[in-house]
Amino acid sequence: xxxxxxxxxxxxxxxxxxxxxxxxxxxxxxxxxxxxxxxxxxxxxxxxxxxxxxxxxxxxxxxxxxxxxxxxxxxxxxxxxxxxxxxxxxxxxxxxxxxxxxxxxxxxxxxxxxxxxxxxxxxxxxxxxxxxxxx
Amino acid sequence: xxxxxxxxxxxxxxxxxxxxxxxxxxxxxxxxxxxxxxxxxxxxxxxxxxxxxxxxxxxxxxxxxxxxxxxxxxxxxxxxxxxxxxxxxxxxxxxxxxxxxxxxxxxxxxxxxxxxxxxxxxxxxxxxxxxxxxxxxxxxxxxxxxxxxxxxxxxxxxxxxxxxxxxxxxxxxxxxxxxxxxxxxxxxxxxxxxxxxxxxxxxxxxxxxxxxxxxxxxxxxxxxxxxxxxxxxxxxxxxxxxxxxxxxxxxxxxxxxxxxxxxxxxxxxxxxxxxxxxxxxxxxxxxxxxxxxxxxxxxxxxxxxxxxxxxxxxxxxxxxxxxxxxxxxxxxxxxxxxxxxxxxxxxxxxxxxxxxxxxxxxxxxxxxxxxxxxxxxxxxxxxxxxxxxxxx
Numbered sequence: 242x243x244x245x246x247x248x249x250x251x252x253x254x255x256x257x258x259x260x261x262x263x264x265x266x267x268x269x270x271x272x273x274x275x276x277x278x279x280x281x282x283x284x285x286x287x288x289x290x291x292x293x294x295x296x297x298x299x300x301x302x303x304x305x306x307x308x309x310x311x312x313x314x315x316x317x318x319x320x321x322x323x324x325x326x327x328x329x330x331x332x333x334x335x336x337x338x339x340x341x342x343x344x345x346x347x348x349x350x351x352x353x354x355x356x357x358x359x360x361x362x363x364x365x366x367x368x369x370x371x372x373x374x375x376x
Numbered sequence: 377x378x379x380x381x382x383x384x385x386x387x388x389x390x391x392x393x394x395x396x397x398x399x400x401x402x403x404x405x406x407x408x409x410x411x412x413x414x415x416x417x418x419x420x421x422x423x424x425x426x427x428x429x430x431x432x433x434x435x436x437x438x439x440x441x442x443x444x445x446x447x448x449x450x451x452x453x454x455x456x457x458x459x460x461x462x463x464x465x466x467x468x469x470x471x472x473x474x475x476x477x478x479x480x481x482x483x484x485x486x487x488x489x490x491x492x493x494x495x496x497x498x499x500x501x502x503x504x505x506x507x508x509x510x511x512x513x514x515x516x517x518x519x520x521x522x523x524x525x526x527x528x529x530x531x532x533x534x535x536x537x538x539x540x541x542x543x544x545x546x547x548x549x550x551x552x553x554x555x556x557x558x559x560x561x562x563x564x565x566x567x568x569x570x571x572x573x574x575x576x577x578x579x580x581x582x583x584x585x586x587x588x589x590x591x592x593x594x595x596x597x598x599x600x601x602x603x604x605x606x607x608x609x610x611x612x613x614x615x616x617x618x619x620x621x622x623x624x625x626x627x628x629x630x631x632x633x634x635x636x637x638x639x640x641x642x643x644x645x646x647x648x649x650x651x652x653x654x655x656x657x658x659x660x661x662x663x664x665x666x667x668x669x670x671x672x673x674x675x676x677x678x679x680x681x682x683x684x685x686x687x688x689x690x691x692x693x694x695x696x697x698x699x700x701x702x703x704x705x706x707x708x709x710x711x712x713x714x715x716x717x718x719x720x721x722x723x724x725x726x727x728x729x730x731x732x733x734x735x736x737x738x739x740x741x742x743x744x745x746x747x748x749x750x751x752x753x754x755x756x757x758x759x760x761x762x763x764x765x766x767x768x
Binding site (some may be wrong): 255258259281306307308309310311312313315316318319323325326327336337338339349350351363 | 521522528
């Protein structure tokens with residue numbers, strides 16, 4: 242766990258998260274003084290008025306919060322069918338990502354997942370039983 | 377029915393431009409046409425209008441609906457002129473802002489207009505709406521997963537709600553079918569053919585659980601209303617529809633916060649509008665809900681207190697919102713079958729019902745009408761309580 246004071250203003254909050262992601266390191270942000278875990282879209286100051294957060298390494302465990310399966314191709318980079326999902330990390334925050342499955346019918350809200358970084362560096366999730374590399 | 381504290385304003389004019397799936401004009405020219413039509417419908421002259429509120433689509437090109445459109449219309453010496461941006465809630469916001477402006481003396485008669493041209497030749501209407509949905513607030517995050525369009529982000533919310541409450545895809549279909557029942561009675565609806573559950577099931581998925589038929593049917597065109605003081609309403613051409621209550625809900629909690637089920641704000645808007653009108657859901661006789669997708673109307677039934685969480689699917693399946701049902705809803709066919717004018721569709725239908733001019737689809741008791749708008753990814757909500765009856 243690291244405890245890095247940080248000013249959570251717009252832009253730098255994102256940049257820090259993305260820096261960790263680029264290093265293949267999934268982190269969660271927690272208010273330094275209150276201990277409250279932030280959602281990834283959070284921008285408001287902590288209830289005590291401070292704006293200092295620390296970034297902790299996430300366990301990589303998650304559950305499938307919601308999902309949609311695209312059947313209409315909106316961009317040539319994304320061949321249908323593919324899924325876009327919300328995963329609830331074990332620590333609480335929800336992320337937009339995708340679950341790597343051979344058959345989209347395997348997806349179920351509540352299924353257990355594990356975070357994996359693809360060779361490209363993209364963060365994806367696998368069904369917990371088939372995770373190959375924990376984040 | 378409890379007495380409303382007082383009527384806040386009156387909606388006295390309703391007008392449309394040409395509406396089509398083909399090119400029929402620019403956003404700007406269509407807006408001007410609709411405003412002129414609404415002013416004429418009210419029996420007013422251009423010189424009577426001293427306020428103009430403009431709502432371009434969130435997806436329209438920058439400056440597609442500029443402030444200078446008032447010059448195109450022929451409006452002079454305006455006391456109020458502004459763009460209103462609140463996503464899918466913006467039409468309701470315009471009526472609320474017009475009402476507030478009138479009541480504080482800033483303006484007397486305010487025209488409010490929405491205009492959009494999403495259907496472009498050679499390009500599917502869905503493609504127009506297929507921009508990346510920025511749910512996380514992290515620049516570029518959703519793009520790497522292909523989360524395009526409101527249809528994707530709303531499908532995520534729908535799927536979650538359906539799983540929590542044990543809904544099936546057919547539960548969305550029953551709502552779409554109910555809309556078709558109403559649309560069959562509306563000569564201006566765009567999808568009037570009856571729909572069976574089998575035909576619904578045969579509709580291709582766009583972003584499961586949403587099928588094509590779960591999505592709004594976009595139109596090129598504009599619609600406008602004229603709002604005036606409640607006491608002046610009776611002087612206009614048609615029976616006024618009075619604003620009795622207004623509310624908004626913007627929870628301010630990030631969509632992806634570490635909370636189990638963040639509130640959408642629909643309940644906040646509803647409770648505030650009900651409180652201002654001095655009513656509760658049991659007093660409501662008619663609903664016109666913003667249904668960019670089938671799911672949003674079902675969710676609104678729960679947020680606005682007509683059903684317990686999760687019970688709206690059964691409520692609709694049992695026919696309570698269809699013609700002859702105890703709570704007629706989206707009586708023109710809604711956005712799915714009546715045509716998508718981003719909030720003007722439900723408001724216009726409420727006005728027709730309140731006036732008693734809805735023809736074959738006229739609801740028997742349009743006494744207390746709830747209209748809502750919602751936008752973003754369900755995080756911005758606004759509501760009106762309307763009635764054909766004026767309270768002092």
